[in-house]
Amino acid sequence: MRTIEEDIERILISEKDIKKAVKKMGKQISKDYADKNLMLVAVLKGSIIFMGDLMREISIPLNIDFMSVSSYGGGTKSSGVVKIIKDLDHDLSGKDILIVEDILDSGMTLSYLKKILSQRNVASIRIATLLDKPERRIADVTADYFCFTVPDEFVVGYGLDFDQQYRHLPYIGVLKPEIYEK
Ligand code: IMP
Ligand code: MG
Numbered sequence: 520m521r522t523i524e525e526d527i528e529r530i531l532i533s534e535k536d537i538k539k540a541v542k543k544m545g546k547q548i549s550k551d552y553a554d555k556n557l558m559l560v561a562v563l564k565g566s567i568i569f570m571g572d573l574m575r576e577i578s579i580p581l582n583i584d585f586m587s588v589s590s591y592g593g594g595t596k597s598s599g600v601v602k603i604i605k606d607l608d609h610d611l612s613g614k615d616i617l618i619v620e621d622i623l624d625s626g627m628t629l630s631y632l633k634k635i636l637s638q639r640n641v642a643s644i645r646i647a648t649l650l651d652k653p654e655r656r657i658a659d660v661t662a663d664y665f666c667f668t669v670p671d672e673f674v675v676g677y678g679l680d681f682d683q684q685y686r687h688l689p690y691i692g693v694l695k696p697e698i699y700e701k
Pocket of ligand 2: 565680
């Protein structure tokens, strides 16, 4: 039997640490958005697990919606081209939008998303990301909320993929280089 664990070089962030950090972020968001009209916009597919856990740590009313963009193809580096694959189903007028992302890397995806969503009559727009990889930033974008800063290494798990695999690992791990050098 081949398991996904075999392809992981080391665990970077444990399940327990993720849970703790997500809980803390949910509490902060509940406070900050207490009198607002909160709408979480998750970027598919990497953010689904984070979204599911984060929304359950938020105690105030909220809506959710999903969007799908592509910037990567099959590799580990951003192409710099962002394409909308699936747009939102709901009207954003008057909403306080919080974009939920798995990782802020070059920032190309989020700076683009922030720009197009801010043209839709929103009350406010901010970014919540699980991971921040500041060393690789190209676009001028910062996370309003983040759980962890990660080094410049390719990570998988808790929603993050390599070539659509490893999303269901319950922790954040570093992939063995031989996997993506194949
Ligand atoms: P950016 O546009 O370069 O900031 O990258 C955004 C997207 O690239 C993220 O939403 C991820 O899907 C993907 N990505 C960036 N770094 C990693 C990584 O280390 N592991 C897995 N996916 C990544
Ligand atoms: Mg991805």
